[in-house]
Amino acid sequence: MEREQTARQKSLWWVAGVIVIVYALFPVAWIVSLSFKRASDLSSREFLPTTWTWDNYDLILRGDFQDLFLSALRNSIGITLIATFIAVVLSTFCAYAIARLDFPGKKLILTTALAVSIFPVISIVTPLFNLWRNIGLYDTWPGLIIPYLSLTLPLSIWTLSAFFRQIPWELEQAAQVDGATTWQAFRRVIVPLATPGVFTTAIISFFIAWNDFVYGISLTSTEAARPVPAALAFFTGASQFEQPAGAISAAAVIVTIPVVILVVLFQRRIVAGLTQGAVKG
Amino acid sequence: MTATPAAAGKLQVEKTAPPPTSDRARSERRLGWLLAGPAFVVMLLVTAYPIAQAFYESLFKYRLTDPDARAFNGLGNYAVVLTDSVWWQAVGVTVLITAITVAVEAVIGFALALVMHRAITTLRPVLRTAILIPYAIITVVSAFAWLYAFDLQTGFVNSWFSWLPAISEETNWFGGFGTSVTVIIMSEIWKTTPFISLLLLAGLAQVPEDLQEAAKVDGATWWQRMYKVTIPNMKAAIMVALLFRTLDAFRIFDNVFIMTQGSQNTEVVSFLAYRQTIGRLEIGLGSAVSVLLFLCVVLISVAFIKLFRVDLSSARGGN
Amino acid sequence: MGKTSAIWAVALATMTALAACGSDDGDTPTLTWYINSDNGGQAEIARRCTEEAGGAYRIETSLLPREASAQREQLARRLAANDSSIDLMSLDPPFIPEFAEAGFLAEIPEDVAAAVTDGTVQGAIDSATWKDELVAVPFWANTQILWYRRSVAEEAGLDPENQPVTWEQIIEAARDQDRYIGAQGIRAEALTVWINALVESAGGQIISNPDAPVEDVEFGLDSDAGRAAAEIMETIGREGLGGPGFPNQDESASMFQFQGDRGSFMVNWPFVWPATLAAVDDGSLDQSLVDDIGWAKYPAVDADTPSRPPIGGINLGIGAFSDHLDETYDAVQCIVSVENQAFYFVNDGNPASHADAYDDPEVLDVFPMAPVIRESLEDAAPRPMTPYYNEVSTGLQDTWHPPGSVRPDSTPESSTELISSVLRGEKLL
Secondary structure (H helix, E strand, C coil): CCCCCCHHHHHHHHHHHHHHHHHHHHHHHHHHHHHCCCHHHCCCCCCCCCCCCCHHHHHHHCCCCHHHHHHHHHHHHHHHHHHHHHHHHHHHHHHHHHHHCCCCCHHHHHHHHHHHHCCCHHHHHHHHHHHHHHHCCCCCHHHHHHHHHHHHHHHHHHHHHHHHHHCCCHHHHHHHHCCCCHHHHHHHHHHHHHHHHHHHHHHHHHHHHHHCCHHHHHCCCCCCCCCHHHHHHHCCCCCCCCCCHHHHHHHHHHHHHHHHHHHHHHHHHHHHHHHHCCCCC | CCCHHHHHHHHHHHHHCCCCCHHHHHHHHHHHHHHHHHHHHHHHHHHHHHHHHHHHHCCEECECCCHHHCEECCCHHHHHHHCCHHHHHHHHHHHHHHHHHHHHHHHHHHHHHHHHHHCCCCCHHHHHHHHHHHHHCCHHHHHHHHHHHHCCCCCCHHHHCCCCCCCCCCCCHHHCHHHHHHHHHHHHHHHHHHHHHHHHHHHHCCCCHHHHHHHHHCCCCHHHHHHHHHHHHCHHHHHHHHHHHHHHHHCCCHHHHHHCCCCCCCCCHHHHHHHHHHHCCEHHHHHHHHHHHHHHHHHHHHHHHHHHCCCHHHCCCCC | CHHHHHHHHHHHHHHHHHHHCCCCCCCCCEEEEEECCCCCHHHHHHHHHHHHHCCCCEEEEEECCCCHHHHHHHHHHHHHCCCCCCCEEEECHHHHHHHHHCCCECCCCHHHHHHHHCCECHHHHHHCEECCEECCEEEEEEECEEEEEHHHHHHCCCCCCCCCCEHHHHHHHHHHHCCEEECCCCCCHHHHHHHHHHHHHCCCCCECCCCCCHHHCCECCCCHHHHHHHHHHHHHHHCCCCCCCHHHCCHHHHHHHHHCCCEEEEEECCCHHHHHHHHHHHCCCCHHHHHHEEEECCCECCCCCCCCCEEEEEEEEEECCCCCHHHHHHHHHHHCCHHHHHHHHHHHCCCECEHHHHHCHHHHHHCCCHHHHHHHHHHCECCCCCCCHHHHHHHHHHHCCCHHHCCCCCHHHHHHHHHHHHHCCCCCC
16 A cells, blocks of 8 residues: 655645544543633633643542442443453354354344344333333343443454454464364464454444443433443532533543543554454455 | 364364265254354344334333323324324434435545545554544543533633634524534534544455556546546445444434433434433333334335445444 | 453453442441432431431432433332332422322321421422322422622612512613523423413413313413413513523523623522622632622512512422331431521522521521522412423423524414323324
């Protein structure tokens, strides 16, 4: 893809690149700036704070919103990690079977995954709510983890199947010919090849589960399971009539930090994961 | 991952054997379902069962706070919904939002993909990171950012852009339909364009470089090459990207919930369903709306597949 | 593999650690009180009563969403599942009939009812009563008063403190001086509060027979009172007197506008007083603003008819499925004691439902307008007490919004039609 470029072309792509970066980061910069504003500064209508303050962070981490926010954060982290873990394990098995085994119903599974991924969440949330009430899963961790699987599994299966299809499985046999045991061959040859795919799938699943809002507001009702996006609607000012923009922004920034870290560390892999299975290679 | 070694070992034996006997084929089949089954069952349980249940509930007059009055109502709920202007209004708004966002995103997404495809190597990681952030950020967070940016009290947009003829210090963005929908659409575009651009980037990578070069030698301009070579060669990728974004945009909920709560006629279908079941606790009516929303999504998929011949086997799960 | 397994190990460890949190012992029954958001006062009262109980029970609080309608959703969903974990709940009064009718509220024994209503202002008792029975315990009672800028009133030749003003006078003053009126034009519960206060002040009623079965409900909107209310809203909305953000102006947005250079008159809850003082402390507002603020009773529609201010606040419902009813009856009496109500008034700015709290010197010190609040509470008119309140309120918000589009000759009629057909199940909302 590297081609000769004239200096003019080069600077043009630079400009384009900078425009893209500003476009992508501007709203994030705004919410960060908002989170550092003092209460009296919030209605200044300026982009940047006049004086920077940690007040809002103090409020959600140590002050009035501490219980609300920290329990929501705990729920979000726990539920998302477990949902991601289960989705990755199940989809690894499933994608392995699809990529390597010959059995009827492969197409059915892939089509089902596709159908599930286009499902309107709002259509299934009410029946789930009724069912959860009856079997005691309402407002619990499993009560969110299970529906999160409907969001994460389809994507994981498709991404991983695409990854696994590209693995040169012959290498495993070659290693065995060279005298390695089945287990050694698998561990030394296949696992290193498959790990990046599994890892990337885990990150993408994490984003999806972390992003959920509809299940979060519909299937929880206390600090026992309420995740952060749903909890943001619970923040109030000194009276029930005030919505504290500063505290909400600070909470929003905190839940964005893990996302940014993952993106910065693994941007190449995430792009590969998102594009790999997109069109049959 | 823990169970795969054993499975792989077993398989390995089968693969080396010459033509598989029916016995081996059967055991491979069994193993295939054993591995793929759990994921398959879980997916069915959390979607097929609830939608069936929703269909069943939609046949009843049923209000959660008045369970004694529950009564079979046939298709009555559907008749109420389909003859109500509220439903059609919500459908209209949803279609409007979907059409504009997808159209704009296709253009911006394509431009982003081109920039990423051609960008200088040093800039590429930064670009990828920047583009992934809107994709990965929580929709609710993005909705709050856009809400506060345009809000009359907290926003900077009015003071920054008051030199524009249509905007003043006192422009109330969430006070009318046009401006509210504009902000909703803008935030939706910002958040989801990266997704479409990544799908298009994958398509770009598949356009044979030698075709480009040949066209260049023949003296084709940049635009001609774009039209004659690049776009036709990535048609499949474009169609898949459009389909997924259309379905995704049609289900828009979070942005509307945070920004307007459906006021100024910005109610979308998902929000209507939410308000009937969760807000009004009218399980019967709300389930009917939910089922209709589901049918809309199916209809869009079928239309895409039939009209544009999108090859879904080349696609993968959406966002 | 090493790297990956390390990542999984960390993930698993985190999960187990997270799952391990949050289990506790229990010989003393723990009562769960679902509270609406406030300045921390309810949590503090829960702590005080737990202490006072000396081991007889422990009260834990659990927070509900900010919006009244969302609070109702959460509670109704749990109660519809016969959830025994709800012992006490802070209820917005308009939803009490629905909860009572659905059997979500435990009966209140006569001795408890007598104890908690003794000395309580009438408006608050009414808002906790359904079909002549006390079904919830009055806790705090909110009402709106008229806030005004003394300078503006003076220039208009008005003296709201001594001579009750009408909406017409307010509109005229704002128009003449090119100022903004503060009211809640947002499509939310606040709009219903305003509509109801206008209709009631004009001598009408949104629903004339609120406890009738759903088929027989009669609406009083399509009347002179309804039209008078519509006219006021239309004028403020259409002439832009409510300010640029009027169609989505909620209570706090009204307050910010009132504090600004073009503030004039505003109808709002008492929370604006501590909030304004806090902004002055904070340095973002000037003390001269505070000196310019006056207060009076809610404006009248017609000079000869006294106004009927809105009533809000919170009543305490007792969960019908609670496992600890006896302890909950004790706890609720502790919570609504006069001392606790006075504390709550001072700490959170939420006015008491018990008349004695208004004589508390500390209350008078913090809220010099306490006498006006108390007087307003006596005259206040509740929003329609009906099990279908949510439908009625949402229907009103659908048809009376944005305020500038309200038309006296058609809006009252069309909203009556919409709500009637929604109640008959013939339309969506």
